[in-house]
Amino acid sequence: MLYNNMERKVRVRFAPSPTGALHIGGVRTALYNYLFARQHGGDMLLRIEDTDSTRFVPGAEEYILEALDWLGIEIDEGLRAAKSQSTNGKLQIEAVGSHGPYRQSERREIYHQYVKQLLDSGHAYIAFDTPEELEAKRAEIPNFQYDARTRMQMRNSLTMPAEEVQALLDKGEKYVVRFKVEPDEDVHVHDLIRGEVVINSNILDDKVLYKSADDLPTYHLANIVDDHLMEVSHVIRGEEWLPSAPLHVLLYRAFGWQDTMPQFAHLPLLLKPDGNGKLSKRDGDRLGFPVFPLEFHNEKDGTVSSGYRESGYLPEAVINFLALLGWHGSGDQELYTMDELIKEFSLDRVSKSGAKFDYEKGKWFNHQYLQLRSNEELAEMFIPVLEEKMSNDKCQMANDKTMIAKIIGLTKDRVNFVPELWEQTNFFFVAPTEYDEKSLKKRWKEDSPRHMQELVALLETVSEEDWHKSYETTNDDGNAVTRWLLDDVVMPWIAEKEYGVGIVMNAFRICLVGAARGPHIWEITNILGKEETLRRVRFAIEKIG
């Protein structure tokens, strides 16, 4: 193993295939690549691996780029979301860099020459076995593998006379090019996360490198050729690739590129939250959480997959959450900005074992980052939710962004997601007409209607101006607190009548909110205003009795 990369510029790539929405595990792979690149002042490339023409899904490419863009994973070279988007709202893709094209389906000519090189050097051969023949062979021989032991029994250029091969080729017979794996060799792969991994070449099969049917290479060939041509220094990818890493090493060698072969790092997998196994789309549906960054409408199979963005997640929360699933800093820090991650990230602090997807912790991360956003920003995000909820029940307040921001300021600390704000704030926008059974039972006493009558009478004496007044004071512990003028009006009255603060205030709260919940009562009356507050109390007295 040569340690040749110390002098080389760090260049990493994220190379998804456009077969659907980008899985959250793929997002994490992209993230780790990005963090590694940024930390080393290197380049982050994006290449589309669309060598399987049958699995292409329209829109997947745009989806991938939009998802990375949303998350703040920036692409230096290759395909990326263009900065200036067109007016029709559709994502514009731009290609940057001098190593293009960056879609494998557009690199056919390039692969031809390398397939030829392998054929000429005897590292590969042409095979005519049809899929049906191979299938029959597998049925016939258990554990059949196309390799040194079996290749001489198959229909290929190793077993057929050259003229016959040529004749078949001339006839336009479909064929594939297979890599000729030499048997009985221990292949060493140096993995940055796992150390030395040794696999004997006997268990490797003669992988298909190129198929004439669609004139495209397979992943294995395209990946090696592109990484070489694009001067990739480190291949950071999922653990599912570890078993084929020795094959890749053999390919680099067959091309004579072993001196510039990238270093490998195989990341642990993201597992299902319950049970075992790789996290899949089905787990998300089953357990009720997104497995994709963005919502995706699959044109091919008509399915719709929910996304983190649409579920109210903030990109910085998704990043932080994902970063810690399989990686941990040197201290106890859990909250990281992207810049901090770039500074702290290190491949040798990546875990070796798979990480169960802990959706509950994801919520907590979102809660943390939600608190950091300004009320105005959150209002911007909340307005669409509000509009949907209020579609046939318009309210003056719903159009007042300043007011919405203020309301959010009172309630954001109790939610994990922007859409949840509705459950916490709905009574500000829509007066209650129903009252929560449990709250009523516990907090609405026999005397409550009378208390409320008296309270209305008392509050009517407060001027519109005083209604909204508050001042700073200190509590018994000497801490600065905000006290509302209404406190000075209501509390002495309760004390004088010996009603009990809890009894009166909770009944009052039920009138305004419809249940025993919500922010401090004077914050509510301040927002509702004198007229609306009194209206609600009168209505409640009438309704509840």
Add this chain to the structure above:
RNA sequence: GGUGCUAUCGUCUAGUGGCCUAGGACAACGGCCUCUCACGCCGUAAACCCCGGUUCGAGUCCGGGUAGCACUACCA
């Protein structure tokens, strides 16, 4: 079946031979705060897969089991 990878609280993890009567976070539970519900704060419970070996000393190193996962396509 074969090959490889992995193995610390329910979950994410710290731990690189003595600082470990194993630390942090999420979740759970309890308390405080309080007009309510939350938030917040404080606290409780909770783990080194098993068996050997090396060593004065092992969660940490080695071997063997076991278990889980991944791969085993003309998919990536």
